[in-house]
Structures are given as structure tokens and as C-alpha cells.
Amino acid sequence: MWYHIDPASGTPIYRQLVEQVRQAVASGVLRAGDRLPSVRDLAVELAVNPNTVAKAYQELEREGVIETPRGRGTFVADRDPAVPEAERLRQFAEAADRLAADAYRLRIDSEQALAIFRERLAAAERRRSGE
Incomplete structure (x- = not known):
């Protein structure tokens, strides 16, 4: 499963x-x-609530990440979403803020955090290239 919802998180479920x-x-x-x-x-x-999932899917469809052909279901889009660089960087910075807060809360120093990030990034690149 690629998803896990944390109801106790301050982040809305959608x-x-x-x-x-x-x-x-x-x-x-x-x-x-x-x-x-x-x-x-x-x-x-x-x-x-189904409206929560629908709201998430609508946002992803607007961004071009997913597509919902009428009556056929919901699919990952066949094309890369055309998200402007400024928006991609903003989204990444938000994710980095959350990771930095988690690292601080878990008492993980910056060297450990960077090593873990580099390892995960390399693994993601290998998966994307089909290795």
C-alpha cells in the first residue's frame, strides 16, 4: 500500500x-x-468521508498527476505533469520543512538526516530507471 493516513497529524487528510x-x-x-x-x-x-478523497483526486487531476476518463476509473496520468519550476520548488520546500521538523523531534542530526535522504533519493532514482 502506498498510502497511510495519520488522523492525528495537523495536516488535513486530503x-x-x-x-x-x-x-x-x-x-x-x-x-x-x-x-x-x-x-x-x-x-x-x-x-x-468520500468528499475528502474526491477533493484530493480533484486537486491531483488539476495538476495533471492523475486522469479520470469518464466511467473508466482513476489512473496515473500518462504524461509528466507540467508543473512550473517555482511550484515544484515550493512543494519540495514544504516537504523539507516537515522532514526537518521530524528530524528535530526525533533527535536526528543533520548528517544522519542527509545520509538517509541521499540513500532514499538514490533508491528512488534506481526504481525510476527500472533497475
């Missing part, structure tokens, strides 16, 4: 879903053409 789909696509866990669960199925599985 935002958690959006970020997790983006991350799964970026890391190659989800690939172009992969089918996502229906709004109803995912809402039942996560025990959340």
Missing part, C-alpha cells in the same frame, strides 16, 4: 493523500497508467 500520491508517482511506486482505487473504495478503506 492534503496527506495528495502528497502521498505525488510521492508515489515521483518515486515510481505508481507508474503512468496505474489504476487508483475509486473514491468510494479508498474512503471506505481509510474510514474517511
